[in-house]
Amino acid sequence: MENGATSQNNKGKDKKTDKTRRGWSEREEDVLIQALKEAVIEGWKSGNGFRAGYLGFLERRMKAAFPETNLRGNPHINSKVHVWKKLYGNLVTMLSKSGVGWNDTEKTIDASNETWESLIMVENNARAMGNKRWIYYNDWCEIFGNDRATGDKTEDIVSAGAAESISISVAPLSKPISAKSKGKKRKQGDDDDDAIVEAINNFADVTKNTMTNLIKQLAAKASYEKMSAAQEKVLDAMESIPELTEDEKVSVTEILVDNHKKLSLFLRYGHGGRLSLARKLLRGG
Template sequence: MDSGATSESCFAKARKSDKTRRSWTEREEECLIQALKEATTQGWKSGNGFRPGYLAFLENHLKVSFPDSNLRGNPHINSKVHVWKKLYGSIVTILSKSGVGWNDTEKTIEASNEIWESLIKVDNTARSMRHKRWMYYHDWCEIFGNDRAVGDKAEHFAAAVQVVLTMTPELPNNVGMSLDELFSVDEGGAESTSVSLTPSS
């Protein structure tokens, strides 16, 4: 009797979780890409992502093309954007490695077997990214490109400040606190503050 109740409970949980999952058509994805680009040009982007309210903007944009669709800002669009941004970050990180290239005709990442094996040792998700066609990569660059530094170009903010202080010894520290105290960041947080060390004008 208990096993029957457990099975029924698991089935109910599975049905509940299925409500947040949705298969996207290619046309829906293309419309979402266009909506994200429009959101970017209309000022919905902030320094590290999109401003609050952008999901409603995207939902309304998609309703024009799909008036009878059940697509919602939460959870459908939010989940899709999150997955795309994560994939974009992974691609950028892989492409930043020596010996890795981009095939713009096939829309694939190219590297030798030895390099792929070394990438997989560092990050096992690289295993599933080989031989796949990333049709939206250039679109993702346009949409997510300026969100934050990724891969080898990203550095913890405190470490970046330490480099600046080392390079400019005449810069005094009159605060009376160590750099660790000034720039303490929770390493277990979802996103740590980072800064790109590329030279600016």
């Protein structure tokens, strides 16, 4: 099972697999689900996703259950979690539609034929989702919760290759636009003018606050992407240090992703320096 769903019409039939991906057994998926629940309980969940280092936690859980496994945090577990989160988002969207319900016994989406025909016209995923059993849906609710609310939409604002720093300046009005000075006889249209002035000033305040929040979101996104790229480099570097065991590599990686200064230093070293630093970190240095 690859996506946490089974087809009611095609059970047991072989599917073509993407050779760039590793196939998962049902047992492996079950263990990963339980590991993700443990990660949530143990505090790896933060904001709209998981904290840095959680892939190492999951990898250790998988290795404990399958000592000979070749599953790694990147790319295998990371890819699986990403796919599950996307499927969960699609399910939540579908279940929010009028006339659509959830059959918890069969683990399927419940809707009349007429409703499905209507949904297929407006929802790209409807046709593919209707004939499947979503056995992990309740588990995904526990694991991902409200992650989907902002997770994928952020990527629509800033692409994966966004610049490392984004600076947007908003110049508020230096002075609020003032109404006509006191002391002069007010004309009949003055009240309307004052209302327009107040609306303009309010709009300026709202625009300033909105842009400030957007800047914070973009900066956080850029920082996350920069950190993710550094983590990928560390994982690649670990593969080229045969002197370390797999468990040692995982431990060093977790230490580095939680310490930005040591991570930066590690990436600057050559092979010998990286090995020395890794052994020092393993000794608690």
